[in-house]
Amino acid sequence: MxxxxxxxxxxxxxxxxxxxxxxxxxxxxxxxxxxxxxxxxxxxxxxxxxxxxxxxxxxxxxxxxxxxxxxxxxxxxxxxxxxxxxxxxxxxxxxxxxxxxxxxxxxxxxxxxxxxxxxxxxxxxxxxxxxxxxxxxxASAPAPAPAGGAARALTSSIARATPVTAVPVKLTAGTSPFAPQIVAIGTSTGGPNALLEVIPKLPAQFPVPVVITQHMPPMFTRLLAERLSKLSRIPVREAAEGDVILPGTAWVAPGDHHLVLQRKDDQVVATLSQAPPENSCRPAVDVMLRSVVECYGGRALSVILTGMGQDGLRGSELVHDAGGMVLAQDEASSVVWGMPGFVARAGIAQAVLPIGDVAAAIVSRVLQTPSNPRSASPATSPAGSATGSSAVLPSVRSGATWR
CATH class of the missing domain: 3.40.50.2300 (Response regulator)
Known part of the structure; x- marks a missing residue:
């Protein structure tokens, strides 16, 4: 070696x-x-x-x-x-x-x-x-190859100032009793670029709130929120104590603080916690997802993007077991397939997707009509196998219904 x-x-x-x-x-x-x-x-x-x-x-x-x-x-x-x-x-x-x-x-x-x-x-x-x-x-693998061939470029289309086309949708929340009422995104290594591929593609007046935990230190999270907001059709803010979590806005957990949602009367508000790190992280995705389940039950969509470690696995299991939905980024488009890889291997991801398909998958699930609550609606070949670069995984956990 x-x-x-x-x-x-x-x-x-x-x-x-x-x-x-x-x-x-x-x-x-x-x-x-x-x-x-x-x-x-x-x-x-x-x-x-x-x-x-x-x-x-x-x-x-x-x-x-x-x-x-x-x-x-x-x-x-x-x-x-x-x-x-x-x-x-x-x-x-x-x-x-x-x-x-x-x-x-x-x-x-x-x-x-x-x-x-x-x-x-x-x-x-x-x-x-x-x-x-x-x-x-x-593991004695060859050194990284020069550009060309099948090498995966790490640069983002956002960096080249390419206009981002929002997912075309009719902006009405899904009528299914299982449609998500919140989208919770967790990411770490490679996350800023992944978020730049997802958040700007969400349409204006998105009908549910979005909460994000990105492993970053103080000040970096504010700068990330500002950058995302400038490039997106929905406002993106660094979460502050007492913020009311409303549809059509995204909140980023501030560095060195866990983002915890709490239901107060008929509202959900953001609270910030400096409780001990979890998975060696503060903010931690698992902390955010636990609070999401406490506030929304199974009406939640967990999205785990590129990142090191396994933060987000336990929280996504809670979302899944409550009846919610889970998506994970695929290995080919991840800088590090740690966090989404753990979720995919646990059998709780409804779909494992390239980063370019994640925004469309989020929108389609939020705007779903009454049907199977966990229908992945993949493109299929005549033989019934998934086509394209996304993969739909069968659940290995009890209580899930799949098409």
Whole structure:
């Protein structure tokens, strides 16, 4: 089993040294080189053939945003983790880097009090992402291929400012007693781009509310909500204490706070909790989904998109067992098929879909007419097998009815 080859790119000598030392101490990682700016990094990629790059956002000569664009022209699937400051400017630049093709990000440890604490933060946050994104390398798989052929580009259509066409629908909520009254979306690694492929496609005056938990730190979630809102037909807000959860609006859980819904009289309101992390996450998808089931019972649609780990599995099981619906993103379109993969393998997903089909699936289920509450309505071949890139999974849990 060979080690993961990492190239560290940062203009600060101290940061390059710290990151390199922490990574090199791991027996599964080899730091093959370092670069002080993007121009040097592009040369070293050719020379050193790394399996993954850590990339600073702000650098002289060629910054991280310019560099990621150039990387994607030749190396479409090479994992790139942005290493950015936890500031307004750093957050905006990181989101822009993700839309331009960066795979994930880690915030630089700042004001942590000591070098040892900063090093531990890098071990806890950066190393697990490196190992997850390079799992194939640890299994002796070939290094990432250059662009072309069947390589999956990581860049979003949103990043290229391509207009997004909303799903054409008649905006009347479904009359079935099983039609969802809320859509709850959970995601992590790769989530910002996945959300940019889903939320802007929802039609204006969408007849139910949408709640979103994306694993992100404070301020990043606000910036993500603002970006989604600018590109979408429904308003998207970072949730605040006491917000009334109304149809036609999406709420994003704020960083470092669980989003918990509570029913008060005839309204559902958002409450924010700093209860302990779940699945090592705060906000956690499972926490949000538990509260969704408490407020809406089986009238909920859980959508689990790309992400590391299994946050969202337990909550989606609760949605399923209450009589609600569950969708999961497929492996081919996921940056990391952790969260949706666990849901798919648990047999609770009504459908496993490429990211481009998720918005249409959400709309069709919200606007369903009386029929089987979990009808997936897949396109089928004459033999009855699902066609296209979506897959409809039979339930392996009791009490479900399927077509």
């Amino acid at each position: 060979r080690r993961i080859r990492v190239l560290v790119v940062d203009d600060a000598v101290v940061v390059r040294r710290m990151v390199s030392d922490v990574l090199a101490a791991d027996p599964q990682i080899e730091v093959v080189g370092a670069a002080a700016n993007g121009r040097i990094a592009l040369q070293k990629i050719v020379q050193l053939t790394p399996d993954l790059i850590t990339l600073d956002v702000e650098m002289p000569e060629m910054d991280g945003l310019e560099t990621i664009v150039e990387i994607r022209k030749t190396w479409a699937t090479l994992p790139v983790i942005m290493f950015s400051t936890l500031t307004e400017r750093g957050g905006q630049a990181t989101l822009e880097a993700l839309t331009r093709g960066a795979t994930d990000y880690v915030t630089k440890p700042a004001n942590v009090g000591s070098v040892s604490i900063a090093q531990q933060r890098i071990r806890d946050e950066l190393i697990p992402k490196i190992k997850t994104l390079c799992a194939g390398v640890l």
